[in-house]
Amino acid sequence: MDKANKDNRHVYWNPYFGGFLLGLLIIFTFYMTGRGLGASGAMKSSVVTLVDKVSHEHTINNGYYSKFVKDGESPMNTWLVFESLGVLAGAFISGSISGRIGFRVQHSPKITSRRRLVFALGGGVLFGLGAQIARGCTSGAALSGMAVLSTGGFITMLAIFGTAYLFAYFFRKNWI
Amino acid sequence: MGPLIPNGILTDEWNIIIAVLIGLAFGFILEASGFSSSRKLAGVFYGYDFAVLKVFFTAAVVSVIGLYYMDYLGWIDMGMLYVHPTYVWAAIVGGAIMGVGFVAGGFCPGTSLCAVAIGKLDAWVYVFGILIGVFIFSEAYTVFEDLYNGSFLGYITLMDNFDIPAKWIILGVTAMALIAFFVSDIVRKRIKKVFY
Numbered sequence: 015m016d017k018a019n020k021d022n023r024h025v026y027w028n029p030y031f032g033g034f035l036l037g038l039l040i041i042f043t044f045y046m047t048g049r050g051l052g053a054s055g056a057m058k059s060s061v062v063t064l065v066d067k068v069s070h071e072h073t074i075n076n077g078y079y080s081k082f083v084k085d086g087e088s089p090m091n092t093w094l095v096f097e098s099l100g101v102l103a104g105a106f107i108s109g110s111i112s113g114r115i116g117f118r119v120q121h122s123p124k125i126t127s128r129r130r131l132v133f134a135l136g137g138g139v140l141f142g143l144g145a146q147i148a149r150g151c152t153s154g155a156a157l158s159g160m161a162v163l164s165t166g167g168f169i170t171m172l173a174i175f176g177t178a179y180l181f182a183y184f185f186r187k188n189w190i
Numbered sequence: 191m192g193p194l195i196p197n198g199i200l201t202d203e204w205n206i207i208i209a210v211l212i213g214l215a216f217g218f219i220l221e222a223s224g225f226s227s228s229r230k231l232a233g234v235f236y237g238y239d240f241a242v243l244k245v246f247f248t249a250a251v252v253s254v255i256g257l258y259y260m261d262y263l264g265w266i267d268m269g270m271l272y273v274h275p276t277y278v279w280a281a282i283v284g285g286a287i288m289g290v291g292f293v294a295g296g297f298c299p300g301t302s303l304c305a306v307a308i309g310k311l312d313a314w315v316y317v318f319g320i321l322i323g324v325f326i327f328s329e330a331y332t333v334f335e336d337l338y339n340g341s342f343l344g345y346i347t348l349m350d351n352f353d354i355p356a357k358w359i360i361l362g363v364t365a366m367a368l369i370a371f372f373v374s375d376i377v378r379k380r381i382k383k384v385f386y
Contacts, residue, residue: 046212137295148283153299162271164347
């Protein structure tokens with residue numbers, strides 16, 4: 015028990031403090047750029063760029079990719095890509111300060127890391143697919159949408175958390 | 191008056207610098223709040239850790255109150271802010287798929303980036319999965335096209351739906367957040383602790 019307690023030290027911020035700062039950051043982002051935060055947008059840009067590198071003809075003929083490729087400009091040249099590079103750096107700084115850096119697979123002791131990785135891959139595929147259908151993820155659609163009382167933002171938020179609660183039972187072995 | 195860049199008060203070149211700085215703060219806040227840990231994030235679905243709920247709803251309430259205050263004081267023009275468009279079925283189906291992905295993978299895209307930055311290999315795999323998911327959607331775009339573009343209601347807000355002033359909606363959202371915080375603390379006391 016002592017060991018478990020030690021490993022579970024609450025080194026993280028108080029969630030209300032973190033949420034308050036995140037709220038101020040969203041206000042600042044809207045004040046500066048007129049738009050909210052995002053995360054999945056950068057991954058979409060990465061896919062578009064990769065596919066465009068392989069076959070430019072394919073991207074301009076595809077109904078979805080073609081929205082994001084312009085002649086003479088890299089699809090990576092978007093606000094969200096630069097923001098996401100900042101996210102990586104910011105998280106690295108925070109992790110460094112608290113000594114949380116290191117290569118590892120984090121999983122419940124009741125499952126193998128192989129199982130954890132398989133579910134992480136599957137979860138990622140689903141999230142990537144869903145975020146495209148809903149035009150944004152938890153940051154871009156739900157959080158930034160709610161900040162301006164967007165109906166779509168609220169629907170997305172309810173759908174994400176509602177479904178996650180509904181399906182939590184089936185995935186309980188992975189977590190508890 | 192804000193927003194500064196769309197109003198031309200700051201030049202467009204600032205956009206990229208501000209993007210990186212905002213990202214830095216975003217990543218720092220998420221990581222410091224523990225969002226680089228999938229086991230902490232998943233706690234919200236099993237009742238052993240409500241950090242996601244608390245951070246998420248505190249941020250939503252703070253930002254909506256702050257933005258409307260700034261609009262009231264004339265510092266920002268709400269009408270110029272980008273409102274996430276409402277495609278009803280795309281939001282429901284997309285959100286539902288994301289919900290399953292969330293509880294299966296333990297991350298959402300923003301939090302997975304934070305975990306990638308501190309070396310969580312499960313997050314690397316998760317981000318790779320997201321890339322595959324985006325690829326599948328794009329390649330099968332003709333299949334999803336009707337869902338993606340259908341049931342479009344415009345760039346609407348809750349005020350348009352309920353036809354009541356913003357202040358009452360904000361009060362309602364705030365009250366719901368406070369109730370959720372209160373209930374989550376009660377639930378957490380009753381649930382067996384999980385150490386991670």
